[in-house]
Amino acid sequence: MPELPEVEALREFLTGHAVGRRVTRATPVAFHVLKTYDPPLSAVEGGTVTAVARHGKFLDLAVEPPGAAPDGPLHLVVHLARAGWLRWQDELPTAPPKPGKGPLALRVALGDPPGPGFDLTEAGTQKRLAVHCVRDPAEVPGVARLGPDPLDPSFTAAAFTALLAGEHRQIKGVLRDQGVLAGVGNAYSDEILHAARMSPFKLADKLTAAETAGLYDALTGTLREAVERSRGVAAGRLKSEKRSGLRVHGRAGEPCRVCGDTIREVSYRDSALQYCPTCQTGGKPLADRRLSRLLK
Template sequence: MPELPEVEALREFLDEHLAGRVVERVLPLAVSVLKTYDPPLTALEGGRAGPVARHGKFLAMGVGELYLVTHLARAGWLRWQETLPDRPPRPGKGPLALRLALEGGGGFDLTEAGTQKRLAVYVVRDPQEVPGIARLGPDPLADDFRRDDLAALLAGERRQIKGMLRDQGVLAGIGNAYSDEILHRAKVSPFKPAASFDEEQVTHLYEAMHDTLRTAVERARGLAAGELKAEKKSGLRVHGRDGEPCPVCGDTIRSVSFADSSLQYCPTCQTGGKPLADRRLSRLLK
């Protein structure tokens, strides 16, 4: 799933390639993709593209007086093409969900792999009309998000820190992969109760969050849209690396599985050398 660093890189890429261009046509190709009906997609046609904004994991592309907003979800992606095929695509064939074509050639496709169709597109007059944007918490890389702001979010929070970091209503843009990376850098167990952080631990978590996300944004900056997935994977130190040695201490990275996801961590760096209980595996062994 694209998270804050990849979506920020896509924003910069689209800002460079879309600004000032006129939208010729927008073709929805998957029934599930469009979440709004007024204004219609056709209202974007003939509009001139303006700045592109990021709201957490959402992209909001200004077109005339409107915004084309998308959330790529778990398996969605944006594929830029300097030259689009002459023949219009056929709906319902393959992963293609939406195509935006620009006057003079080029544009992009929104695609989604797999059978669970969660990629979402909205046409709105204000990005805050999108429910997922309206409920977002603060952006962890915003200039006005400080260490004390994180402390206030942690105070009184009953959940484990892993779940809190992933909650878009608490912090915007952090997902499964970067929450693992942040907690590894901060040397914190993903199961640690959020409200139990002392002052020093809050500081370490804030610095780890800031450094992890900033480093990932800088790595992704300037890359073409098609290169971002590989860059994200290559830069991860623990997420998706179950069974590999920890790059910090050499211990074996372990995994905890859930119904539809998993987390990775280093026992030596994060849990005092103790493996965390894998609830799904425990149930199977009963």
């Protein structure tokens, strides 16, 4: 799943490639992708992309409609979900896309000059990619419920401490909860906890002051490092760039890059976490079942 660093890199990429261009065509290909109907998606056609923003894992393309727009720009808000992606093309096919069983979900063609644009694609059978055409990004429920952005200058160590104070649950789940903290998903929560040398099962409201300070540094440092690593990388290469920078996530069975111990995994119904026993749990493996405690 694209998380904060990759979505931020896509935002920067689109800012350089789409801002100032006219939307000549916006074509939904998969029936499930469009989540709104008023205003219709066709309302952005003929408009100009004026800015690209990020809200957690959401991309937000501001499009100024043609003619007078007293209500301001429309917003094309995209959530790529688990298996979605944005694929930029300097030359889009001239023939309109045909609905089918392929990964293509939506195509946006841009002008000035004509030719470029991007496709939104989604692999797999679980179709969760979502596109909203709205007048205000806050109309999107997922955006409205977002917690603070960990890379916002106002997100201080004190703000993080206050955020954790009422969370009597495992820190892994807290970091992934978009209503608590915007933009961190399964992969980067593993990476953050490894950098903080902290068990994913530790209770958030039981952290000491020193542990909280260390986790804050790991959170902001890991995300900033990933953003810098992704900066300037072409959209098509961002996925492989993300994988190459991960130290524990997706590396079960491999040696830890820090201590050499074998990276372990805890599997759930639809996801898994990875961790290093030596770095994070005092050498003790975690039981591979939901709501587990350390094995004794």
